[in-house]
Amino acid sequence: YAGGGVETASMIPATVNEMLLQSFSGVLRLFPVWPNNQDATFQKLRAYGAFLVSSKFKNGSVSDLTIVSEKGRDCIIENPWPAKKVVVFRDGRRAETVYGDRLSLKTRPGEVIELKT
Numbered sequence: 001y002a003g004g005g006v007e008t009a010s011m012i013p014a015t016v017n018e019m020l021l022q023s024f025s026g027v028l029r030l031f032p033v034w035p036n037n038q039d040a041t042f043q044k045l046r047a048y049g050a051f052l053v054s055s056k057f058k059n060g061s062v063s064d065l066t067i068v069s070e071k072g073r074d075c076i077i078e079n080p081w082p083a084k085k086v087v088v089f090r091d092g093r094r095a096e097t098v099y100g101d102r103l104s105l106k107t108r109p110g111e112v113i114e115l116k117t
Contacts, residue, residue, distance in 0.1 A: 017042075021042065026049060030053075050070040051069055052070065065077075065116075069113065076104050077105070
């Protein structure tokens with residue numbers, strides 16, 4: 001018996017998820033190896049730190065980013081718009097502007113965070 005069953009069946013979805021969102025080492029990375037010429041969308045992928053992440057990739061760049069914090073932990077994001085300032089909305093209200101290669105956000109349990117340029 002060569003093995004493979006449920007473990008093998010999960011390899012393809014896990015690979016696609018890693019192409020859309022990576023969260024190892026406590027840093028969220030959006031579309032890290034996704035082809036620039038293909039649009040993509042994902043909803044509520046679970047990320048390290050108890051975050052549910054949703055995003056869109058259109059015309060070669062991230063167009064939307066929403067993060068739901070389940071536990072209120074600090075959230076570190078590799079900035080998907082590295083040369084731009086990013087506006088943070090918390091529960092639908094404009095809260096602050098952040099910038100840099102990595103964005104560090106304090107969160108509250110249940111908080112919905114949207115990032116926009």
